[in-house]
Amino acid sequence: xxxxxxxxxxxxxxxxxxxxxxxxxxxxxxxxxxxxxxxxxxxxxxxxxxxxxxxxxxxxxxxxxxxxxxxxxxxxxxxxxxxxxxxxxxxxxxxxxxxxxxxxxxxxxxxxxxxxxxxxxxxxxxxxxxxxxxxxxxxxxxxxxxxxxxxxxxxxxxxxxxxxxxxxxxxxxxxxxxxxxxxxxxxxxxxxxxxxxxxxxxxxxxxxxxxxxxxxxxxxxxxxxxxxxxxxxxxxxxxxxxxxxxxxxxxxxxxxxxxxxxxxxxxxxxxxxxxxxxxxxxxxxxxxxxxxxxxxxxxxxxxxxxxxxxxxxxxxxxxxxxxxxxxxxxxxxxxxxxxxxxxxxxxxxxxxxxxxxxxxxxxxxxxxxx
Ligand code: ADP
Ligand code: MG
Numbered sequence: 001x002x003x004x005x006x007x008x009x010x011x012x013x014x015x016x017x018x019x020x021x022x023x024x025x026x027x028x029x030x031x032x033x034x035x036x037x038x039x040x041x042x043x044x045x046x047x048x049x050x051x052x053x054x055x056x057x058x059x060x061x062x063x064x065x066x067x068x069x070x071x072x073x074x075x076x077x078x079x080x081x082x083x084x085x086x087x088x089x090x091x092x093x094x095x096x097x098x099x100x101x102x103x104x105x106x107x108x109x110x111x112x113x114x115x116x117x118x119x120x121x122x123x124x125x126x127x128x129x130x131x132x133x134x135x136x137x138x139x140x141x142x143x144x145x146x147x148x149x150x151x152x153x154x155x156x157x158x159x160x161x162x163x164x165x166x167x168x169x170x171x172x173x174x175x176x177x178x179x180x181x182x183x184x185x186x187x188x189x190x191x192x193x194x195x196x197x198x199x200x201x202x203x204x205x206x207x208x209x210x211x212x213x214x215x216x217x218x219x220x221x222x223x224x225x226x227x228x229x230x231x232x233x234x235x236x237x238x239x240x241x242x243x244x245x246x247x248x249x250x251x252x253x254x255x256x257x258x259x260x261x262x263x264x265x266x267x268x269x270x271x272x273x274x275x276x277x278x279x280x281x282x283x284x285x286x287x288x289x290x291x292x293x294x295x296x297x298x299x300x301x302x303x304x305x306x307x308x309x310x311x312x313x314x315x316x317x318x319x320x321x322x323x324x325x326x327x328x329x330x331x332x333x334x335x336x337x338x339x340x341x342x343x344x345x346x347x348x349x350x351x352x353x354x355x356x357x358x359x360x361x362x363x364x365x366x367x368x369x370x
Contacts, residue, residue, distance in 0.1 A: 001070045001164040001197050003033040003056060008065035010051050025051040027221040029065070033214075038191045038198045040208030040229070043218035044244070049201045052218075053167050056199060057084045069164060084165045085158030085196075089173045091150045093142040093157075100138040103128055103156045110161075128156040131190055148179040155190065166191070166198040172207065184211050205245050209233070217241050234349075239281055239359035242352055248286050251325040253317065255282035255353070260364075262353070265319045269296045270346050272353065275364035281321075281354040288350025289313070289327035291334065295343030299325070304337040315342055 008029040011022040026048045033039050041049050054060040056067060058079035066075040074082050093102050103125040107116055116124065129135045132152040142150055151171060158166060168187065172180045188211040191198045202208050208215050209229040216226045217240075225237045229245075236242035242250050256263045256279050262270040264282060289297075291313065299315035302324055311334055313327040327344065353362040 002035040003165060003197060003199075004068040005029050005031050005033075005052075005056070006066045006068070008052070008055055008067065009063050010048075010055060010060060011063045024221050026055065026062075029223055031216060031223065031226060033197060033199065035197055036195045037213040038188065038200060038211060040212030040215040041199055041201045041218065042205060042208040042215050042244075043203065045203055047218045048221040049203075049218060050169055051221075053169050053199060053201050056165070057086055057167050058082050082165070083161070083163050084167055085161065085163035087151075087154050087158045087166070087168045087171045089170045091142075091154040091174075093150060093153055095142055097141070098138065099134060099140050099142070099145070099153050100125055100129070102142070102153055103138075103160050106157060106161050124160055124162075125156075128160040131159060131193065132156045132186070146179070147175050148183050151175065151183060152186070155187070159190075159194065159196075163196065166194075166196045167201075168198065169201045170203070171200075172202070172204075180207070187211065206247055209245065217244060219244075236352060237361050239283065239354040239361075242283050242354070246285065248312070248326045248328070250283045250285050250352075251327075252321040253282045253284070253319045254321065254356070255280045255319065257353070257362075262351075264297055264317070267297050270348060270351060272364040275353060275362055279356050280362060281356050281359075283352045283354060284325075284346055285350040286312075286326050286328040288347040289329065289344040290347065291327070291329060291342055292345045293343060295345040297344045297346060299342050299344065301339055301342040304334050306331065313342060 008026055010026040011024050014021060014023050029052060041052060043049055051060060055062050058077060066073055104121055107121045107124060126135065129138050132155050134149060134152050137145060137149060172183055175183055184207055200212065212229055214226060215229050215232055217224045217232065219240055225232050225241045232241065233245050253264045257272055257275045257277055260271060260273050260275060261268050262272045262282055299317045302314040302316055305312040305314065310328050311331045313329060313334060315325050315327065317325060348365060353364060354360065355362055
C-alpha cells in the first residue's frame with residue numbers, strides 16, 4: 001500500500017510556557033511513499049521524525065494536511081483502524097508473558113467478527129516468530145533474551161496482525177554496534193520477504209543509507225531532500241544534506257569563485273564553468289581528492305592512516321571549516337607518509353559549491369538543478 005502525505009503540518013504549544021509561539025514539529029510535508037518500499041526518514045534529533053511517524057500511525061493528528069493509505073483518506077482514523085504495525089526504541093514487551101504470548105497479544109485484543117480462532121492465532125504468531133527467526137525462543141520470557149532478540153520479538157508482535165504499513169522509530173538505538181548492524185540487515189530481509197511498505201526512522205545516516213530504497217532528509221521540521229540514497233549522497237541540494245550524509249564527512253572549505261575558477265586560499269583549484277563570482281563554501285567528499293605532485297590544492301599533511309583496503313590522509317588547510325580534513329585514497333598511493341605537505345587535484349563530481357549564506361547548492365559545469 002502506498003502512503004501519501006499531503007502538506008502535513010504539526011504544531012505543538014511550546015513546552016517552555018514562557019514562549020508563546022508554537023513549535024512547528026513538521027512543516028508542510030508532502031511525499032508519496034511507494035508501495036512495498038522501505039523509506040528511511042533521517043535527520044538530527046528534534047527534526048520531527050517521530051512526529052511524522054506518529055502522524056502516519058494516527059497517534060498524533062495533524063494541525064493541517066492529510067494522509068492517504070492507497071486511495072483512502074485516513075487523516076481522521078484512529079490508530080487501531082489504520083492497520084499499522086509499530087516498533088519503538090524501547091521494545092516494551094510484557095515481562096511476565098512468554099515470547100509467544102507477547103506476540104499473540106495484539107491478536108487476542110481483536111474483538112468481534114474479526115477475531116481469529118485460537119488455532120489461527122497460534123499459527124500466525126508462530127509464522128511471525130519464524131519470520132524474525134526466534135521460533136526456538138517462544139517459551140522464554142523477555143528477561144531471558146538478548147537486546148537484539150527482544151527487538152525481534154517486538155517486530156514479530158508488530159507483524160502478527162499483518163499490517164499494511166510497518167513503522168519503526170529508531171528501533172536499533174538500544175542495541176550495541178554489532179547487533180545494530182545485524183538487526184538492520186534482518187529488518188531489510190523481513191521487509192523484502194513481506195513486501196510491507198515500511199518507514200524506518202533514524203538519526204544515523206549510515207543506517208538509513210544502507211537499508212533504504214528511498215531516504216527523506218529532514219531538518220527543523222522541513223523535508224530538505226528525498227531520493228535514492230546514492231543520488232542524495234552524490235547530488236545534495238544544500239550544505240546541510242551534504243554534511244549530514246557520508247562517513248567520513250564531506251570536507252568544507254571557504255572558497256571564492258573568480259572568472260569561472262574556484263579558489264581555495266591562493267590556490268586556483270578547479271574550473272567551475274557557469275558559476276558566478278563570489279564567496280562560496282566548497283565541499284569535497286573524502287574520495288574526491290587525488291594526490292598529485294602537480295595538484296592545485298596544497299595542504300599540510302598531518303598524518304596517514306592505513307586502513308588496509310584504503311588509506312586516509314589527514315590534512316590541514318587554513319580555509320578548511322574544521323580543524324583537519326580527510327581524504328580517502330587507494331592504499332599505496334601515498335609514497336611518502338612522512339612528507340610535511342601534500343597536493344591534491346579535486347574531482348569535479350565530488351566537489352560541490354554552496355551559497356555561504358543560505359547553504360543552497362550552486363551548480364556549475366555539467367551539474368544542474370533538477
Ligand atoms: P525527532 O523524532 O526527530 O527527534 P520529534 O518529532 O520528537 O523529533 O520532535 C520534533 C519537535 O517537536 C521537537 O522540537 C520537539 O521538542 C517538539 N515536540 C514533539 N512532541 C511534542 C509535544 N508533545 N509537545 C511539545 N513539543 C513537542
Ligand atoms: Mg524521535
